[in-house]
Amino acid sequence: MNWDLIASTTLTQAIGPGVVVFALAAIGLNVQFGYTGLLNFGQAAFAAMGAYGLAMGVATLGWPFWWSILLGLAAALLLAVLLGVSTLRLRADYLAIATVAAAEAIRRTFRSVALREYTGGAEGIRAFADTFREYGVALGFERGENVRYGPFFYPLQPHLWVMVVGWTLIALCLLVVWLAMRSPWGRVLKAIREDEDAVRSLGKSAFSYKIQSFALGGVIGALAGFMEALRIGNVAPDQYHTTFTFYTYAVLILGGAARVFGPVVGAALFWGLFNFLTAFLGEAARLGGIPVGPLEIPVSGLITPAEVGPFVFVLLGAGIIAMLIFRPQGIFGDRREISLNVR
């Protein structure tokens, strides 16, 4: 068994471009769900708004890169306001249904044949990341060669540059979230999570704060969409399936909701674990056994390489269920906060 490869894959991915995307999406969701208690099950739609705003701005409209970035942010903001005004008066569970439906509607719209000439249909859009890569080349982060530091290995694609930009964005978002959540503004959001009517009875417009929270989380979600688009160099509707939202929730639950660093640690752990299990079980299935010291646990007949992918999801699902039972507050959470009787 090639432990070097497994360790290298795990460590590389644990801080890699995929983590950047999930961490950003989860930081946004943390504002909405963790702090404000809004069950947004449409985070994928906000990421899609960012990604498609950028891609369509450059490739369809022929706009410059930065204008297209602004277009993506504006699209996410618009979605937040439209979705917010129409659904934020709903109770938590209805909000979840409305947002998941909206996200699917948006994905299918991007995917539709009728809009193919603008959105690229199911294949999506390519050729919008050139300017981004040129910045990377100019700053010396993209060398057109494989990059290796110790166990960390990033192949030819612009992974290193995506990571530099992505982790900078993460740091900025964490700073904003940290500052906002220790302020009176953040206090109002947390109070809304606990009881909206109490907040209204104290002279604050709960609705206005919910829209603000929704918009901030959505814009951070759009940043996740930018990074997803730029890391792959392609925007396609099925990247923004509801599974994107569910992964984001898994990340948030793992790291601990309503904690500044929860989403980032959750993302690194989730994605690292995912890649570890895939690599490890892939090796085991290929070799037909797991070596433990001098012994070997035979797995041939139990799992084939093709079954590894789905089985990893089974394990992660079981892990998240176990997490919810034994440590519902996540890695960073405060158990007392969870166990208090909410009413």
Add this chain to the structure above:
Amino acid sequence: MYADRMTTTGRPGRELARQALAEVAAEPGVAKPAPILVADGVLRRFGGLVAVDVAHLAVQRGAITAVIGPNGAGKTTLFNVLTGFDKPQSGSWTFNGRRVHGQRAHQVARLGMVRTFQLTKALSRLSVIDNMRLGAVGQVGENFWLSLLPFLWDRQEREITERADQLLAWFQLDAMRDEFAGSLSGGQRKLLEMARALMVNPELVLLDEPMAGVNPALAQSLLAHVKQLRENGMTVLFIEHDMDTVHDISDWVVVMGEGKIIAEGTPDQVMADQRVIDAYLGAHHDGAVRTAAGQEAAVGPAPVVRPAGPEREPE
């Protein structure tokens, strides 16, 4: 600041309120010499059920007014309507001479008319002190962009915290200052909710069953606090079932039955009123005694006599 005002000796507020109301006739919908809140033609229907149908209600400034009545009489619904938490089919009301109807709940609160809830709404996963700080109005740091620049609001935050600490001390919650509000007992939550409402600096406080489910010792201290609000120039309108309490602290009593105001007067006048005895205090029993909901049952010696529908609250 609060501590000074809270230890005032003598009862000028009480005397003033009683004198002002002494000449007022004891009849439903009677005008008051100095009303702070005046409501006209408030009608709230839930389908076929008329929950509130109040022709005229005036609340005397600086007095403690009790609202009593059997379960389902529309007391809480009236509170909800007046404070913007529920919309009536018709009706108009003014607070301090300013139109209030049609305003949203938070706008009503900002005008200086603040309510508490029958089912206490402590913000469980916020600390007690944060519950208090939340109540302060006009906070610079509640704007998102300004919240990112702490130097713009940290001085105001210190002032708010100082005021909150004084109120907590007055309500004897200072020992719990940094605990989660969810770890407080039921009675302490009632105290916290009242203290938090005072952070808004209200002129009129509407208390929905402040003593319900509170042990007798704590209820006494709550009562003392409510009386002290009057001495500090605030007006109190409260819903209560316990007649001893009502008699002890209120200057004026409004009796509701089936959505209407069926009697008004001083506590003594009301308790001698035959309509009130019939409808509420219990002279004749025309059905099985029952309480509408568990919360009502917890009130204690509540003179709940007539079978009545549940006290409606909007979703």
